[in-house]
Amino acid sequence: MPDSSQTVRELFKAKAVIDDEVNALVASALAGQINExxxxxxxxxxxxxxxxxxxxxxxxxxxxxxSMAGAKWNAARTAILLARVARER
Structure with missing residues (x-):
């Protein structure tokens, strides 16, 4: 079971997070609509x-x-995949 010290990438590999969720975060980040x-x-x-x-x-x-759009997408996606998650309470 994933714990709260894991990264988004680790959750993705464990199939606790799906590609569409990561893509939605990347799209939000690139659009400047980032929730805390x-x-x-x-x-x-x-x-x-x-x-x-x-x-x-x-x-x-x-x-x-x-920077081209693809480079921006990949840079934001990589940063998000490396981010640590916090478990919701």
């Missing part, structure tokens, strides 16, 4: 804004006006 604590899976939350800000690579790619 977004729900993911049945019982977890992730701070998407903190995840993106914590990644120097994602921050750099997202701020670069010459």
């Amino acid at each position: 604590r977004a729900k993911i899976g049945d019982e977890y939350r992730v701070d998407v804004a903190a995840a993106v800000k914590a990644s120097p690579f994602a921050t750099s790619v997202l701020r670069d006006k010459t």
Whole structure:
């Protein structure tokens, strides 16, 4: 069973989180509609804004006006997959 010290990626690999949920978070992040604590899976939350800000690579790619859409998508997705989750109470 997943615990709260896991990353989104680990939950994804354990099939506790599905691809559509991760994609929705990425789309929200790229649209600037980031909730402080977004729900993911049945019982977890992730701070998407903190995840993106914590990644120097994602921050750099997202701020670069010459970055292509695919590069921005991949940078945000990677940052979110590496983010730690918190169990909902």
